[in-house]
Amino acid sequence: MAAEGGLPIHPMDQFIVKPLFGEGPVHWYTPTNATLWLMLAVAAVGLVMVIGTSRRAVVPGRSQSIAEVFYGFVHDMVEDVAGHAGIKYFPYVLTLFLFVFFANVLGLIPMSFSPTSQIATTVTLALLVFFGVTLIGLARKGVGFLSMFWVSSAPLALRPILAVIEVISYFIRPVSHSVRLAGAMLAGHAVLKVFAGFAAATVVAPLAFAGMVGIYALELLVAGVQAYVFTILTCVYLKDAVGDAHH
Amino acid sequence: MANQTTQVAGACVDQNGGALGLPQLCVDWLPNQIFWALVALVLIFVLLKVFAMPRIGSVLAERKGLITNDLAAAEELKQKARDAEAAYLKALADARAESARFIAQAKAEIQAQLDAATVKADAEIAARGAESERRIGEIRASALANVTEVAKDTAKELVLALGGTDAASVDAAVAARLKG
Numbered sequence: 001m002a003a004e005g006g007l008p009i010h011p012m013d014q015f016i017v018k019p020l021f022g023e024g025p026v027h028w029y030t031p032t033n034a035t036l037w038l039m040l041a042v043a044a045v046g047l048v049m050v051i052g053t054s055r056r057a058v059v060p061g062r063s064q065s066i067a068e069v070f071y072g073f074v075h076d077m078v079e080d081v082a083g084h085a086g087i088k089y090f091p092y093v094l095t096l097f098l099f100v101f102f103a104n105v106l107g108l109i110p111m112s113f114s115p116t117s118q119i120a121t122t123v124t125l126a127l128l129v130f131f132g133v134t135l136i137g138l139a140r141k142g143v144g145f146l147s148m149f150w151v152s153s154a155p156l157a158l159r160p161i162l163a164v165i166e167v168i169s170y171f172i173r174p175v176s177h178s179v180r181l182a183g184a185m186l187a188g189h190a191v192l193k194v195f196a197g198f199a200a201a202t203v204v205a206p207l208a209f210a211g212m213v214g215i216y217a218l219e220l221l222v223a224g225v226q227a228y229v230f231t232i233l234t235c236v237y238l239k240d241a242v243g244d245a246h247h
Numbered sequence: 248m249a250n251q252t253t254q255v256a257g258a259c260v261d262q263n264g265g266a267l268g269l270p271q272l273c274v275d276w277l278p279n280q281i282f283w284a285l286v287a288l289v290l291i292f293v294l295l296k297v298f299a300m301p302r303i304g305s306v307l308a309e310r311k312g313l314i315t316n317d318l319a320a321a322e323e324l325k326q327k328a329r330d331a332e333a334a335y336l337k338a339l340a341d342a343r344a345e346s347a348r349f350i351a352q353a354k355a356e357i358q359a360q361l362d363a364a365t366v367k368a369d370a371e372i373a374a375r376g377a378e379s380e381r382r383i384g385e386i387r388a389s390a391l392a393n394v395t396e397v398a399k400d401t402a403k404e405l406v407l408a409l410g411g412t413d414a415a416s417v418d419a420a421v422a423a424r425l426k427g
Contacts, residue, residue, distance in 0.1 A: 015270035016260060017279060028278035035279075038287035045291050049299035056302055058310050071303045091300060095292045115287075119271045120280035128288075186271065 009197030011190040015117060033113040034121075041102040041115070049098070070098065074231060081235035085242040092132070093238070096125060097231040104185060104223035108216070116226075117185035119178065126178035129234050137241030148240055177233055184226045188219040395425055 020031045049070065052063030060068055074094045078086050100116055107114020115121045137145035149166040151159055192215055198208035259273035260266065270276070399421045406417050 010265055012266040012268075012270055013264075016264075016266050017270065017273070017276040026276050026279050028282045030279055032276075032279055032283070034276075035283045038283050039290075042287050042290045042294070046294050049303075050294055053299060053302045053306070056306050058306065058313060060306070064306075067299065068303060068307070071300070071307075091292065091296055094300070095288060095295055098295070099288055099291055115280070115284060117271070118280055120277045121284045124281050124284045125288075182271065 008200060009194055011193035011197070014113065014189060014193060015186070017113075017118075034115055034118070037106060037113045038103065038115050040106055041099060044102040044106060045098045070094070070101075077232060078235055078238070081232060082238040083243045086235065086238050089136070089238055089242070093231060093234055096129070096234055097227055100125070100181065100230050101224065101227035104227055105220075107185065107189065108219055108223060114185055114189060116181055117189055119182045122178035122182040123174070125181075125230070126174040129177065129237060130174040133234075133237045133241045136238070140242060145241070173237060177230070181226050181230050184222055188215065188222055191215055192219065395422065398425060 017026055017032050017034050019026060020033060020036055024030075026032055048063065049067050052067045055061060055064060057064055071094070074097050075087075075090055078090045078093050082089070103114060103116040103121075106112060107116060134145075137148075141147075149163045149170070151162045151166065154162050192212060195208045195212045195215060199205050199212065201208075258275060259268070259270060399418050402421050403414050403417050406414075411417070
């Protein structure tokens with residue numbers, strides 16, 4: 001891809017998974033750059049949510065306020081979207097949100113690796129949600145869970161066709177759920193790298209630099225919004241499993 | 248694909264360490280990423296479940312309790328303030344009524360005294376008037392008597408001076424004249 005003597009633009013190199021220590025094949029257990037940045041996300045969660053709340057102050061300080069904002073934000077989201085029955089699954093949703101949020105934000109540090117730009121990571125998350133929601137739905141409603149595919153408000157003749165469409169859309173969910181997040185992160189990081197490459201050329205450097213600043217600001221927004229979108233979709237799916245059937 | 252470098256780096260990286268195609272789709276790296284993502288998820292879940300959530304939950308519950316209590320206390324104090332205000336207003340109204348009653352009473356007393364004094368003064372004035380009337384009458388009578396006396400004496404002296412002798416007829420003549 002790199003043209004010899006051309007601009008050093010390798011927008012995809014940042015997504016390469018490398019062993020942290022030395023060279024060698026990447027086994028499933030090998031500590032890699034993905035491992036490093038995932039663990040940094042875990043550390044960030046620990047810092048904000050555990051260390052930040054260690055004072056247990058009734059009148060919160062700065063760090064405790066941040067933790068409470070995350071907690072309250074996701075709690076309200078689960079309650080509003082998935083309904084009261086969904087509160088039971090709030091810890092899982094909060095885990096997902098904080099994982100995606102901190103992986104996204106830490107991925108914006110220059111030279112970092114962002115796990116959420118990897119299809120492997122987001123598919124893992126989306127499949128966890130998909131199987132989790134399906135199992136919760138079957139456990140709570142039994143066969144009645146399948147009635148969500150049978151649109152009882154539609155004319156009888158249309159119902160079989162709608163059922164097929166509903167089933168397809170149900171199984172498409174993890175795909176759109178995961179590709180949306182990974183795609184948004186991948187595109188943003190690749191664009192940043194392209195601009196960074198152009199910044200090496202003196203003539204367009206100011207323009208490229210200004211572009212980077214703008215894209216970076218946009219990416220900060222995207223990091224938050226995609227975490228929010230991923231979480232709220234999780235809540236929407238959860239609603240199918242725990243809420244009253246309404247269609 | 249069988250040379251030394253690719254064996255070391257894997258099938259998704261070229262000899263220079265650059266990406267071949269989309270690194271996201273490199274099958275060699277999937278198990279590693281899935282494994283570590285699951286590890287991270289479990290760690291975050293444990294951190295939240297064991298430390299963060301009980302802590303934040305209890306703080307939020309405590310705060311909610313405090314706020315509820317404070318609101319109740321504030322409501323109570325407000326009610327007390329309202330009661331105190333009502334009591335104050337009632338006391339004020341009572342005092343006003345009391346003072347109005349006092350004023351009315353005092354006015355009535357003064358009026359009564361005034362009326363009595365007026366009556367007394369009127370009576371005194373009437374009495375003095377009568378007395379004066381009487382004394383004026385006396386004075387007039389005595390003046391009249393004096394005038395009669397003087398007139399008689401004068402007339403007698405005149406008559407004597409002119410050579411008359413009958414004092415009694417002079418008296419009668421003067422008295423008749425004065426009666427007019």
